[in-house]
Amino acid sequence: MSKKETFVGESKTAGKWVGRPLPRLEDARLVQGQGVFADDYKLEGMLYLQLERSPYAHARITRVDVSKAAAAPGVVCTLTGAELPSISHPFPEIGPGAGQKVEDYALAINKVRYQGEPVAAVVAESRHAAEDAAELVEVDYDPLPVVMTPEDALQSDSLLHDEAGTNRMWHDVFEFGEVDKAFQEALHIVHIGRLHFHRFSSTPLENNVVVGQWNIKEKRIQYFSNQQFPAFAAQFLSPALGVRIDQIGMRSIDIGGGFGIKITSYPYMALCALASRKTGGRPVKWTETRTEHMLASAHGNERTFYDTRVALDANGVITAIESRHIDDCGAYPRYEPLGCIIWAQVLPGVNRLKNIRIDFSQVVTNKCPVGPNRGYSRMQHLWFLERVLDICGHALGIPGDVMRLRNYILPEQFPYTTPNGCVYDSGNYPKMLEVAKELVGWDEWKKKQKEAAAEGRMIGLGIGTTLDSGTNNFGQARIVNAYAPYSGQSKAANIKLDIYGELVLSMGSVPQGQGHETTAAQVVADVLGINPEHLNVRPGFDTEQNVYTGHTGTYASQFAVTGLSAIHGAALKLRAEMSRLAAFALKAQEEELEFGVGAQGPQVSVKNTDKAINYWRLANLVNLNNAELPQSFEDITLNCRYVYKAPFEVPDVKRKYGNLTLTYAAQLHAAVLEVNSETFQPKILAYACVDDCGRAINPLIVEGQVHGGTAHGIGGALMEDCRYDSEGNMLTSTFSDYTPITPMNMPDLRYGHVESPSPFSYNGAKGMGEGGGAPLHALSAALQDALYPRGIVVTDSHNTGDSIFQLFERARQGTEAPVVRVERPRGPR
Amino acid sequence: MYPAAFRYYRAATLEEAASILSQAGDEARPLAGGQSLIPLMKLRLVRPALLVDLNSIPGLSSIKSEQGVVRIGALARHAQLADSELSQLIPILHDCAAGIADAQVRSRGTIGGSLAEADPSGDWAPVMLALSAEVRTQNSKQQRTIALGDFLKDAYTTALANGELVREVAVKVPAKNSGGAYIAFKRCASVYASASAAVQLTMADRSTCEQAHIYLGCVGLVPLHATAAEAELRGRELTKERISAAAEAAMEAAAPHSDMRGSAEYKKVLVKHVVKKGLEVSLRRSRGEQVEVSHEYVGRI
Incomplete structure (x- = not known):
């Protein structure tokens, strides 16, 4: 893949190891077939x-x-x-x-x-x-009788759960700002018909x-x-x-x-x-097959957006949005209805939008239950906001990039408090846009687009700006259920100096390919002045290591903040104990000590002398030879557990107000595509992804995550769709039908990085693995840009050659009501 | 995930395999590359009581060219065909072989297995029909030769009798003034196409068509012979308009049904595209141009 990197902003490489593109330590084991799945x-x-x-x-x-x-x-x-x-x-x-x-x-x-x-x-x-x-x-x-759509769910007499008495599992109205006033003062009001975010999944290589x-x-x-x-x-x-x-x-x-x-x-x-x-009491194994996985593990949330009204001022700045959203969670709620609040972490998206009224419901249908699929709940909402922006832009004749610049939260406004009390930590969306446009060759493509249009070709340019809100405040669960016994967010870690001086880290995370062993080693290496390979990071997760809290798991884009903060805290605790011990053993003051690597390996030495103590001797003093230690050292165990607790408060449940996530990584993707005039198949001609996850602990891992998230999003946008027939038979229960994306389907990616350190994490990092579904936004935008001149509005997040052909057919027949209607309440200017 | 229980026999010769299969009747299946059979068994949609493995039979995968006729052993793998020198001589073979599914399928799947499976979406049948291939078969006693058009009876149904196996496929090397192409449009690399077309043109001169063979895959129970499209071209100058008209005629011949690979209406649109592109490439190749084409899908179009 061709690639061009751009680094913008302050690169705080405070440590020797943190901030370096260190190849992943776990890869040698994995590529040699030594992993234990x-x-x-x-x-x-x-x-x-x-x-x-x-x-x-x-x-x-x-x-x-x-x-x-x-x-x-x-x-x-x-x-x-x-x-x-x-x-x-x-x-x-x-x-x-x-x-x-x-x-x-x-x-x-x-x-x-x-x-x-x-x-x-x-x-x-x-x-x-x-x-x-x-x-x-x-x-x-x-x-x-089956219930397959939100409309069925609300209207049908057929109930999935008779005892519940309804198929609507959750409903509430989210209202912030002065919506009615904004509509009264609007220069333009854009009405948008039904928009639909489709159901797709992640299809991990390993099933359950x-x-x-x-x-x-x-x-x-x-x-x-x-x-x-x-x-x-x-x-x-x-x-x-x-x-x-x-x-x-x-x-x-x-x-x-x-x-x-x-x-x-x-x-x-x-x-x-x-x-x-x-x-x-015999052990029992269950190994899911791929077909079982497709039918009955979990899918991503499907969401339909109805009756959207958008108020805009003369410049295309969106002043209010009113809409009705129905989320389809499949047959059983399970992790739901958390998705009914999680989208509100990014209520206005990347925009200064103040006035919002969203009527939100969640229904059950006769489909596989949903699970919190990558980009969970925020991706659906951000796609909706991005569609609104592009549809309004096209309706008012304002280009997508200009619409965005006019609506973005400005760099000087951070930390930015959203209408519902979320605090966006940092960001620079205009800069990201500038980098992405440069990478993708925006201005040249604009020219080519015009020339191509003259030949009847359909080229479109699109931008997707999205947020990957990470480190969630479990207190938001109380907004969906006031009795939910949850709030805050925490992670634990344990580091110890074992009997023979081995440094052992137990992470309170559950890595699934995110390179936790590597980034954890980078953090500890900097705290102790050693090399990453001096640390034994225990792979995986084990409750027996006692490094868990009620929030423990790997989800919600947070390891770089919560996981590493816990590891950092544990390493600092250990360093403090080692420092006291070394000062005693070396008959020196703690301030004179230096942590580093000597001829015998990791050690603590007295600055400017040849006096040093190695880890074996330090560990020996506590673990095996402790009669040498005075009573005053009895609190030292060299076995340090630390729990990081994210700085959250319980949200105001009545007002649905509070800080729901700690960090807001951003992704901005720019796509150029062409719709083939014979097959209607969209082809990506150029693609750029720019991410800002604050300070990157390991830029190589960050870029890898961006590539993965981009592939997943392109797959969702152009290939993957969990489809059912009208009887509830799943039509995509094999990979031959579901066609998950593979490297064979990928365009060349141009990658850029902008760095806006988070003021809320000790290391300036933001969680970033989920990616926020930027390709879905960017590709929908580019497709609409290509098709709008033909009178076609993109209303679905999933578009294939076949579905685009159907859009053309419907446009040709002209039987359907227009999706977009523009009202000028104060008359033509 | 696991097939139902079955017995397994590794045959030493094709005659022996044919003999065992004929004794076992419907309960037995021959195993060539296994790229259709094994997944079906894994899903328990097919439950043979006996598998007769042909993979250890010597000499079944050779590719020979003698006196203008190419003989391809039934067990020649797709990858072997893609890499063979023949691909230079008959580019349509390369178009087809190099784009089938993925590397694993190509290194196991066989041409004989593909033709004998007679899947309506199989890649080889339209290609081999466009080349007027013959199938040489074998039972426990004798061989016979069947024109491929007669060999393919219906979806998943061939002229093979009980205990009769494909031994080889033979095609004539096309003349110098000939050019062919296979275009398959699919959703991703490793799936069957939504629509495909195999085209082989023989030109009277630089722009006049002497003979055209056009077969459509995936849009009927067997590959469809696009005779009306051929008639558009035969004896005529292949202008842009003529090619479009032939593609339109092929589209009319297609009889697809809607499934996950596309709606019936859309598959017709695709037929027009693959035929048009197949004709354009064939024409260029007939003039000695080197043109690279293969299966088309998201990211490779």
Whole structure:
């Protein structure tokens, strides 16, 4: 890939290691096949669980007969939904009202609510035996009318959860500023019809895998899995399985991608534990197939935007937006309705917009439950805002780049408080735009676009500005449910000097490919004046290392802030202890000491002398030889745990007001594409991505994350779509149908970096892995730019040659009401 | 994920394989590259009781050119064809072979397997039809030769009798004044095309078409012979307008249905595109130009 880097702004390389593009330490292990993924994990006596899943999207279960399966060779036990109420409880529900009435068990009991929902489980000595036996499970269904769209969900008599009494799981109005006044004073009012953000997923290379063992003698459930948010899963499993949190052990080493989709795997974790208990405590493994993953793991949230009205002034500055949004969370809420507030982290997007009224609902439909897929909830809202901006720009004849410059929050306004109390830490969007335009060759493409248009060719230029808000304040959960016992954000870490002087770090994170081992080593190396390889970073996560809090997991773009702050804090604690010890041992003052590397490796020395003590001797004094130490050193353990707590307050629930996230990384993508006049297939001609994640701990890893996020977004924009037919059959349950993006589909990326250090993190960094879906915004914008002259408005986040052809056909027939209508309440100028 | 239980037999000769298959009847399936069969077995959509593996039979994957006829062994892999010198001689073979799915599929999948599978979306059938290929088959006792057009009976149905296997595929090396191209339009590298066209033109002079062969893939139960499109071209000067008219005629011949690869209406649009492009490239190649084309998809168009 051709590439050009641009660094702008202050590059605070305070440390020797932090800020360097150090190649990832974990890669040698991974590329040599030495990684330990959950499916690699095997235990003596391990059994295999196979699920029988519903072929129907919505049906009553009239009979489940597992007798033939239970009698099949190698089968040890079976589980059916009917048993579950006697051996488990429903999972907790986060939502209030109707949401609290949803009963979500690990297997369907009386009815199934999406195609692929687990109905029965068969546990056998081998995977082959389990699969053979599962075919013998007999289930009779009585199909029910399906609910496939938000309109169906609100209007149909068919309810997914009868006990809830409605398909609408959540509803509230978010209103900030003076919306009505802004519309009264508007020079232009733009009305926009239905916009739709489609359902897609992340399809991590590694599917979900759980190994669960209910150790009956030890009264403990031990998991080895690829669950990416173990503290959350434990809080769902503990009440469902009727065990204390400390009876649940969670472990992972390497995870082949998570992207949020692996947060809601807890029903499968519960099943493995229940099956294990039924077999007398044998370990039970469940390995999801790709088809199961596509049907029944989790998808991203689908959102539809209705009746949007936009007030603008003479310059195209948006003064108010009013709209109605319905989010479709699939068959069970699970992590939802958190998505009903999480979008409000970026309420005005990157704009100075003050007056907003959004009527927000979430409905259940007969589709796979959603999970917090990369860019979760903010991406959908930011796409909406970016569409609004471009549609208004085209309607008023103002180019996309100019519209943005007129609406952006200005660099001098940071820290910027949004209408709902979120505090954007730092940023420089105009600078990012300038860099992106330069990288993509904006001005030259503008000329070429004109020339091409004269030949009947359709070239479009688009910009997507997006936010990757990271380090979430769990207090926002109280806005969706005032009784939710959550607030703040925290992460733990532990670093110790072990008996022979080995420096060992246990991270309280659950890495899935983000290079945590590397960045953690960079941070510790700087604190102790050593090299990253002097540190033994324990890979993966293990509750037994006692480095977790209730927020522990890797999600919500935050490791660079929360994870590294915890590691930094633990390293400083250890350094302080080592310093006291070294001063005693070397008979020196602490101020005279220097941390560094000597002939024998890491050491603490007295400046300008040859007096030094190595790590072995320091550790020896505390761990194995402590009679040498006076009583006054008894508080020193060289085993330092530190919990970082993000500086948050509980939001004002009534006003829906408060700081919901700590850092706001930004991504600005610029795309040039051409719509082929024969095939209607869009082709990317040039692409630039500029990111600003504050201070980059490791620029190489940051760039890698940007590439990954860009690929994911381009896949979502042009290729990937979780499609269902009108009966609720999933049409994209294989990769042949879903066509996930691969490097073969990627354009050349030009990459640029702008650095606006965060004032809210110790290291100036911002979390950045999710990326905010910038390619969806940029490609929708570019496509609209190419098609607007033909009278076509882009209203969907997913566009293929086929769907663009259909847009042309509809435009040709001219049967549909226009998507955009401009009203000039104060008459023509 | 795992297939239902089956027995496995590794045949030493094609005759032996044919004999075992004929005894076992419907319960048995021959295993060539396995790129369709194994995924179907994995999903348990197909459950053969016996697999007869042809992969250890010597000499089945050779590619030979003798007296203007190219003989391609049934087990010649797509990758082998893509890399073969023949690709220089018959560029349409390279267009097809080099773009099938991904490197793993290309190094396992075979031409004989592809033709015998007779998938309506298979890449090889339209290409080989455009080259007027013949299929040499073998049962436990004898061989026979079948024109490919007669070999392909229906979707997933061939003229192969029980216990009869493909031994080789033979095509004549096109004349010097000939040019061909295969264009497949698909959604990504590793999937079947939404529409494809194989074109082979023989020119009377620089711009007058003597003979045209045009076959469409993915838009019918078997590759469709676009005879009306051919008639547009035969004996005529291949102007831009003429090529467009032929592409329009091909579009009329297409009988696609809607699926995840595209709506029926859109597939017709694609037929026009692949035929047009196939004709343009074929024409240039007939004039001795080197033109690189292969399968088209997002990012590679």
